[in-house]
Amino acid sequence: MLVTKTFKSDPVLLKKYDVSGPRYTSYPTAAQFTDTFNEQDYLQALNNDVSSKAPLSLYIHLPFCRSICYYCACNKIVTKDKTVVRHYLDYLRKEMALIRLQLDVYQRPVTQLHWGGGTPTFLDEAEMTELMHHTASYFTLETQQGRDYSIEIDPRTVNHQTIDLLRGLGFNRVSLGVQDVNKTVQKAINRVQDIDELTDLVAYIRTRSFRSLNFDLIYGLPFQTEITMNQTLDKVIELSPDRISCYNYAHLPERFTSQRAIDRHTLPNADQKVGMLALIIRRFTEAGYVYIGMDHFVKPDDSLAIARQDGTLCRNFQGYSIAKATDLVGMGVSSISSFDRVYAQNHRTLEHYYQALDASQLPVAHGLMLTDEDVLRRTVIQRLSCYRELNIPELEGAFSIDFKLHFSKAISQLEPLIEDDIIELSQNSLAVTDKGFPFLRNICMAFDQYLEESRQKGYTYSKTL
Ligand code: SF4
Secondary structure (H helix, E strand, O other), X not given: OOOOOXXXXXXXXXXXXXXXXXXXXXXXXXXXXXXXXXXXXXXXXXXXXXXXXXXXXXXXXXXXXXXXXXXXXXXXEEOOOOOHHHXXXXXXXXXXXXXXXXXXXXXXXXXXXXXXXXXXXXXXXXXXXXXXXXXXXXXXXXOOOOOEEEEEEOHHHOOHHHHHHHHHHOOOEEEEEEEOOOHHHHHHOOXXXXXXXXXXXXXXXXXXXXXXXXXXXXXXXXXXXXXXXXXXXXXXXXXXXXXXXXXXXXXXOOOOHHHHHOOHHHOOXXXXXXXXXXXXXXXXXXXXXXXXXXXXXXXXXOHHHHHHHHOXXXXXXXXXXXXXXXXXXXXXXXXEEEEOOEEEEEOOOHHHHHHHHHOOOOOEEEEEEOOXXXXXXXXXXXXXXXXXXXXXXXXXXXXXXXXXHHOHHHHHXXXXXXXXXXXXEOOOEEEEOHHHHHHHHHXXXXXXXXXXXXXXXXXXXXXXX
């Protein structure tokens, strides 16, 4: 079992390194995807994989939501019209049929499955059952024991019966969008949920033997202060989820129109956000959670904490995960697939997504083929994000490079972080110090070959802290 550490963050350093940058759920990031990548490139990648017997990971994007949360930056469609789902399920089925033509699905068990959104629980019970049934008819679902099947739940859309159904459909991990329990904050983001109902839901989920329960929280929302955050943390710690993802709210109203409904004068300033982050890290680690890395805390006996110890932790488009399957098939609007040296993203609008499938084409809009240099840098970023340490001789052997020569620019960018005791560079390793845990994104940015270019193109990122 991992030993948990209590952190007392340094507010001066938090403020110093509070810059904009990617979350590195992939490298290269989606900013590098190009429209010149098309269906043929994706088919080629699938074709290269045709003889593989390796397990698969599936991601299914369910974009519908019944109301808008003002902070939202997801690809979603807000509607009260429940009939949209019927049509969407028919198209998901077409997409599954096309994918199945390209992969030896009988030999490749689906060890990981994730329904994300939008709001997957916008679907009614019959629709959820139908979707799982379709998935089982086009792919080979793994046994109950070997699978990690997870779903994002908006607590406002489910009851005990829905939880029973999800368990019966084979999900064994659930993630609840909590964000904040303070009523003023909830009203300001248009996401009001009753704390007693949440408490009841959590208690019920506990009785249904899910492998893990995750809470999503956000800091930096309107009207949040250290005092309200402390109260939210009290409640979260009392409810004791196995995993907690605590994201920094990125206010980018020029990119996400719903955020224009948030009055920027009600947002905490940079100092207040830094104070909240320091509080979050201290409270969760004092409560016994392991700070696994970028925004994520888990209990010491959680499989993610164990994966970090046994070397099977990875970072993918859903955040931290266990590397049960390295090939990821994304289905639905805007979903991203990842195969060895290829990322492929589906069309973001229903119109284009449906059009491609009507023409019996995989609905790929853009993507990227990774170069050798991309693969090398991805390895560095993955190692640092997941294990906070890079074994230099091992990397040099695997990629036939001289680390210090090859990464001289990155090393010079890391110098201030070395001086601030955030990272240590020796002959054999690059290691993040205990003090450096909150700065993983800043460290990874030094190895990102494209960051400057994407900033110049006007691509905006959230703040790192
Ligand atoms: S935060 Fe989730 S539930 Fe709210 S609008 Fe965005 S996708 Fe929908």
